[in-house]
Amino acid sequence: MTPEQIESIYDDEEPNKARDLLLPEATAGNPVAQFYLGQLCAEENPRDDEGAVAWFKKSAAGGYEPGVHYLASHLYFGIGISQDIEEALKLFRRSAEGGFDASQWKLGQHLLSQRGSREEAVKWLKLAANQGHPAAKDLLNANTDA
Numbered sequence: 001m002t003p004e005q006i007e008s009i010y011d012d013e014e015p016n017k018a019r020d021l022l023l024p025e026a027t028a029g030n031p032v033a034q035f036y037l038g039q040l041c042a043e044e045n046p047r048d049d050e051g052a053v054a055w056f057k058k059s060a061a062g063g064y065e066p067g068v069h070y071l072a073s074h075l076y077f078g079i080g081i082s083q084d085i086e087e088a089l090k091l092f093r094r095s096a097e098g099g100f101d102a103s104q105w106k107l108g109q110h111l112l113s114q115r116g117s118r119e120e121a122v123k124w125l126k127l128a129a130n131q132g133h134p135a136a137k138d139l140l141n142a143n144t145d146a
Contacts, residue, residue: 001025001030001033003032006022006025006030006032006033006036007032007036009021009022009036010022010036010039010040015040015043015044018036018040019037019040022036022037022040023037026055026058029058029062030062031058031059031060031061031062031063031064031067032059032064034055034056034058034059034062034064034067035055035056035059035064035066035067035070037055038051038052038053038054038055038056038059038067038070039052039070041055042070048080049074049079049080049081050080050081051080052070052074052079052080053071053074053079053080053081055067056070056071056074057071059071060091065095065098065099065100065103066100066102068091068094068095068098068100068103069091069092069095069100069102069103069106071091072087072088072089072091072092072095072103072106073088073106075087075088075091076088076089076092076106089107089110091103092106092107092110093107096124096127099131101127101128101131101132101133101136102128102133104124104125104127104128104131104133104136105124105125105128105133105135105136105139107121107124108120108121108122108123108124108125108128108136108139109121109125109135109139111124112125112139112143122140122143125139125140126140
């Protein structure tokens, strides 16, 4: 299955049907399908945050940048896994270096709060903003001398 087909299943099918269709792809090692199964776990009612983390770990291990980002987010906030900001920042940096705008934004946002990291923070925020990330643009505008 192509990434577009997988995304279409996630977007267009009912969650249970999407899960049934994506599970064979995910268990065969497709990191895009693994990511979307993680999303489905995170959206369940009640949420299955531990299940989401397990799928995001697999997706990240497969090199899928959204999987890396979502794993980092769960680590950063301690959702479904023990909070580990240091490890989260490593993953955000890895994904940001891979060009993923949401990770560039989150890394920049975090670095703005760290003494002596403003220059690097602005670099990441500008990269995200140049890709059209609205929160990065807003944060840059709020720091007008950026």
